[in-house]
Amino acid sequence: MSSxxxxxxxxxxxxxxxxxxxxRAYQARVVGLCRLLLRDSEEAQDVAQxxxxxxxxxxxxxxxxxxxxxxxxxxxxxxCRDRQRSAWWKRRNRNVEITDLEAERSLWSTEDQASDRxxxxxxxxxxxxxxxxxxxxxVLRCMEGWSTEETGISLGISAGSVKTHLFRAVRHLRQAxxxx
Amino acid sequence: xxxxxxxxxxxxxxxxxxxxxxxxxxxxxxxCARRYRRLEEDLSNIVSALQRxxxxxxxxxxxxMPLWRWSLAAALVIGAFFCGRLTGLSGLSLNSxxxxxxxxxxxDYTTPLVVDDDDNVAAxxxxxxxxxxxxxxxxxxxxxxxxxxxxxx
Numbered sequence: 001m002s003s004x005x006x007x008x009x010x011x012x013x014x015x016x017x018x019x020x021x022x023x024r025a026y027q028a029r030v031v032g033l034c035r036l037l038l039r040d041s042e043e044a045q046d047v048a049q050x051x052x053x054x055x056x057x058x059x060x061x062x063x064x065x066x067x068x069x070x071x072x073x074x075x076x077x078x079x080c081r082d083r084q085r086s087a088w089w090k091r092r093n094r095n096v097e098i099t100d101l102e103a104e105r106s107l108w109s110t111e112d113q114a115s116d117r118x119x120x121x122x123x124x125x126x127x128x129x130x131x132x133x134x135x136x137x138x139v140l141r142c143m144e145g146w147s148t149e150e151t152g153i154s155l156g157i158s159a160g161s162v163k164t165h166l167f168r169a170v171r172h173l174r175q176a177x178x179x180x
Numbered sequence: 181x182x183x184x185x186x187x188x189x190x191x192x193x194x195x196x197x198x199x200x201x202x203x204x205x206x207x208x209x210x211x212c213a214r215r216y217r218r219l220e221e222d223l224s225n226i227v228s229a230l231q232r233x234x235x236x237x238x239x240x241x242x243x244x245m246p247l248w249r250w251s252l253a254a255a256l257v258i259g260a261f262f263c264g265r266l267t268g269l270s271g272l273s274l275n276s277x278x279x280x281x282x283x284x285x286x287x288d289y290t291t292p293l294v295v296d297d298d299d300n301v302a303a304x305x306x307x308x309x310x311x312x313x314x315x316x317x318x319x320x321x322x323x324x325x326x327x328x329x330x331x332x333x
Contacts, residue, residue, distance in 0.1 A: 032231075041233055116229075123229040141195065142227055148197060166195070167188045174222045 015059045022055055022068060030076050036139045037080040039128045047079045054079075073144060074154050077136055084132060119177065126176035130169050137162050138169035185212050190219050 030051055034044035054075055058064065065071035083089055127135060136155055140146045141162070146154070152162045185193075185202055192198045193206060193216065206212050 035233065036230060039234065119225070120229045120232065121234070123226055124234040127230065142223065143230060148195070163188070163192065163197075167191055170191055170219075170223065170226075171187065173226050174219075177222050177225060 015056075018059055019052075019056050022059075022072075023052055026069065026072050027052070030072055033073060033076050033139065033144065034080055036127070036143060037077065037135060038083060039124060043083065047076065047083055050079050051076045070150070070154070073140070073146075077140070077154065081132065081136075122176040122179055123173060126173050130172055131165075133157070133161075134165045134169040134172070137165040138173070141166050142170075184209060185215075187215075187219070190216050194219060194223065 027048065031044050031048045034047045034051075035041055038044050038047065051072060055068075055072065058071075127138075130138070133155070137151055140151045140154065141148070148159045148162045152159045155162070157165075183205060185205060189198065189202050190206075190212070193202055198206075206216055
């Protein structure tokens with residue numbers, strides 16, 4: 001009886017230690033990925049928390065994926081997609097006009113009006129204007145370093161589609177760089 | 181005939197998926213090499229910009245209401261104000277006598293109401309009938325409403 005309890009306690013502590021290891025190793029990366037996909041730091045934190053909650057569930061129920069990194073990225077992409085599909089998100093984003101650079105400039109102090117800052121705003125605004133699939137492909141291919149095949153499998157599209165989406169995303173983002 | 185690589189081919193070379201023939205062309209064509217360098221530079225700038233958080237949190241952008249919304253809100257407020265003004269004026273012009281007359285009438289609350297038998301017998305009988313109605317059936321002549329006999333301090 002007491003040995004059963006001892007085993008249960010040790011299993012729990014093992015789950016916790018593994019969870020903490022995962023959190024330490026991947027938390028920043030998952031938050032960064034979510035921020036790129038959602039373009040919102042607070043929402044990214046929120047979704048990343050959801051992702052790690054699911055990871056904890058996986059650990060607790062002993063359903064350990066082969067590669068945690070790929071699992072976390074895939075779950076994060078899906079969680080971001082779910083968030084963007086929600087009616088609340090659509091309603092909220094109707095009010096978001098991050099492309100209005102003139103209006104944003106008025107909020108900056110004169111010291112902040114550096115060219116690299118303007119460029120960063122333009123790039124983020126351009127990323128926000130990309131189609132969801134284009135954004136996901138760009139983030140996974142160029143920011144996460146996934147291969148075309150891995151990206152295609154993760155997003156459920158063909159390798160050819162990945163290439164097309166990537167090309168369109170890059171073309172759109174480069175246009176943002178050219179705007180002065 | 182122009183054999184220069186298109187942008188998609190250059191991107192494929194950059195991502196390590198270019199064909200050997202495309203790579204060979206890139207090695208020998210100055211124009212394509214220049215365009216390829218520019219693509220690499222742009223991608224590097226884009227990636228480094230996106231690795232940092234947005235220059236402004238989106239909450240700021242959400243707070244910026246588009247100009248047309250401000251205009252619409254202002255127009256509605258002004259419209260409501262004038263509508264209210266016009267409605268109020270028309271009401272005054274139609275019934276200008278009523279409120280003025282009513283305000284000028286002075287009501288004398290100090291004069292006691294006296295019912296004279298000669299003047300109005302019906303009024304007196306009405307008063308007595310009301311007394312009958314207000315008096316409880318089972319109450320005797322000494323009936324008093326609770327609190328009245330003791331007085332309210």
